[in-house]
Amino acid sequence: MALSNGANAHTQPVDELTSSLRALGLESLPKYSNPNTYPTLNPVDLYRSHITDLLAPITGVEPDVIYGALQSTQSLDYGDLMLAAPALRLKGKKPDAVANEIVDQFPESALVDKPSVDRKTTIRFFFKPMPLTSLVLKSILQNGENYGFNQNLGLRDASNPSEGRKSVIIEFSSPNIAKPFHAGHLRSTIIGGFLSNMYQKAGWDVTRMNYLGDWGKQYGVLAVGFDKYGSEEELQKNPIGHLYDVYVKISAVSREEGEQVKGLEEEVKKLRESNEPTAEKEAEISRIKNEGVDEQARKYFKRMTEGDAEALGVWKRFRDLSIVKYKQTYARLNIWFDDYSGESQVKDESMEEAARILEEKGISEQSEGAVMVDLEKYSKRLGKTLVKKKDGTTLYLTRDIGANQERYDKYRFDKMIYVVASQQDLHLAQLFKIIEIMGRKEIADRCQHITFGMVLGMSTRKGTAKFLDDILEAVGEKMHEVMKTNQSKYEQVSDPEQTADTLGISAVMVQDMTGKR
Numbered sequence: 001m002a003l004s005n006g007a008n009a010h011t012q013p014v015d016e017l018t019s020s021l022r023a024l025g026l027e028s029l030p031k032y033s034n035p036n037t038y039p040t041l042n043p044v045d046l047y048r049s050h051i052t053d054l055l056a057p058i059t060g061v062e063p064d065v066i067y068g069a070l071q072s073t074q075s076l077d078y079g080d081l082m083l084a085a086p087a088l089r090l091k092g093k094k095p096d097a098v099a100n101e102i103v104d105q106f107p108e109s110a111l112v113d114k115p116s117v118d119r120k121t122t123i124r125f126f127f128k129p130m131p132l133t134s135l136v137l138k139s140i141l142q143n144g145e146n147y148g149f150n151q152n153l154g155l156r157d158a159s160n161p162s163e164g165r166k167s168v169i170i171e172f173s174s175p176n177i178a179k180p181f182h183a184g185h186l187r188s189t190i191i192g193g194f195l196s197n198m199y200q201k202a203g204w205d206v207t208r209m210n211y212l213g214d215w216g217k218q219y220g221v222l223a224v225g226f227d228k229y230g231s232e233e234e235l236q237k238n239p240i241g242h243l244y245d246v247y248v249k250i251s252a253v254s255r256e257e258g259e260q261v262k263g264l265e266e267e268v269k270k271l272r273e274s275n276e277p278t279a280e281k282e283a284e285i286s287r288i289k290n291e292g293v294d295e296q297a298r299k300y301f302k303r304m305t306e307g308d309a310e311a312l313g314v315w316k317r318f319r320d321l322s323i324v325k326y327k328q329t330y331a332r333l334n335i336w337f338d339d340y341s342g343e344s345q346v347k348d349e350s351m352e353e354a355a356r357i358l359e360e361k362g363i364s365e366q367s368e369g370a371v372m373v374d375l376e377k378y379s380k381r382l383g384k385t386l387v388k389k390k391d392g393t394t395l396y397l398t399r400d401i402g403a404n405q406e407r408y409d410k411y412r413f414d415k416m417i418y419v420v421a422s423q424q425d426l427h428l429a430q431l432f433k434i435i436e437i438m439g440r441k442e443i444a445d446r447c448q449h450i451t452f453g454m455v456l457g458m459s460t461r462k463g464t465a466k467f468l469d470d471i472l473e474a475v476g477e478k479m480h481e482v483m484k485t486n487q488s489k490y491e492q493v494s495d496p497e498q499t500a501d502t503l504g505i506s507a508v509m510v511q512d513m514t515g516k517r
């Protein structure tokens with residue numbers, strides 16, 4: 001989304017605010033204004049600044065200290081702002097005496113009532129209602145959807161807007177094709193969407209990125225499965241669900257074959273012990289090993305990695321159709337992405353280059369044909385980890401290393417945020433460490449992992465919700481039930497299904513934001 005450039009995008013309202021303040025009998029803007037928020041001074045900043053102005057002469061404390069000590073309250077019963085007297089750090093005075101002095105000496109103000117002391121040392125401030133409504137409502141009307149935001153925060157240099165805006169990549173959601181969209185993906189989607197909006201409103205250039213799990217042998221398995229169980233019609237209708245079903249079916253076959261081989265091997269062992277012929281059983285074993293799902297999938301994926309157009313074509317269609325469907329579902333949450341990247345998009349060259357650097361710097365070592373990095377010398381908890389498998393293929397971590405560099409080359413980001421569930425804390429810590437010791441500390445320092453637990457506090461009753469669509473469906477149904485418990489109100493809702501849907505989605509979003517982060 002295009003953002004207006006330049007530092008002055010929001011300076012106009014300040015002038016208008018000044019005139020509103022004059023109308024309330026105040027000369028002009030408060031003298032003390034937080035320099036970070038000054039150009040867009042929103043009402044809360046304005047009140048904090050105003051109170052700071054009034055308290056500075058009474059207490060003799062630095063305005064910065066007072067401003068910082070004025071805190072929001074837990075609930076409005078406790079005032080609009082509060083100040084803990086000890087936070088003023090006045091030496092040689094008892095906090096309760098300080099609190100009383102402040103209340104006694106607090107001058108008449110057009111914006112706030114005379115404060116009161118609570119629990120001896122806490123001073124509570126209540127805003128006067130009338131000026132509050134006239135200031136806030138006016139500011140909301142003037143700023144529209146930009147109310148409460150300061151686009152200048154995203155400037156590289158606030159005093160020199162021509163330096164441009166800071167850029168941030170926010171990587172979030174990142175589900176795996178043909179696998180369920182689980183609670184971790186849901187929370188990542190919500191938190192990531194929220195962060196994107198916040199950075200955008202703070203004037204950063206935001207790139208919303210979805211890093212799909214779309215590469216690896218399992219996509220060979222999927223292609224083999226589609227040959228057997230796939231339906232073109234189903235694929236078009238419901239790609240995400242259908243591919244998942246196919247994957248489940250073919251995985252079961254592959255598991256069965258694995259067990260079969262194990263059983264046959266046991267039998268061969270026994271036959272050998274009793275000197276009986278084993279040829280027949282052995283032939284069966286090698287037939288499964290050579291023609292079974294696993295081997296077919298391995299071959300198929302190998303063709304994909306070698307750039308075989310036909311193999312890639314099939315896979316790409318699965319990916320493209322899934323993305324179309326994802327987009328529709330994300331839209332229900334008002335979430336979109338600028339870049340659908342994914343593990344498949346990481347170029348071999350960038351991974352090879354990373355491998356070369358790791359080797360040259362003596363960071364990686366050979367380990368029984370595979371390549372490993374020992375991070376224990378940096379931190380015990382980072383452990384040892386593979387960056388290349390014995391057969392030369394890459395791993396999840398390898399692809400992340402390559403992707404990190406490619407994103408930097410492409411976007412020159414000032415910051416990159418990975419919104420990923422806490423199961424992957426170690427993975428991301430390893431990633432950032434490896435990037436750092438490869439000599440890219442500057443890039444590593446720009447990367448941040450936003451982690452979260454996966455307790456959802458919302459169980460989908462049937463326990464069958466596997467995809468985002470199902471989850472949203474389930475919460476909608478639940479809401480509908482709740483609505484029906486009040487029949488007289490229910491009858492007044494014109495489109496209950498639609499309303500339940502909207503409420504359900506809102507509930508999912510809101511419950512994630514109710515905890516303090």
Ligand SMILES: NC(=[NH2+])NCCC[C@H](N)C(=O)O
Pocket residue numbers: 171174175176211212213400418420
């Ligand atoms: N850059 C990353 N590794 N991002 C997280 C990707 C999450 C992964 N697709 C999963 O579902 O587990």
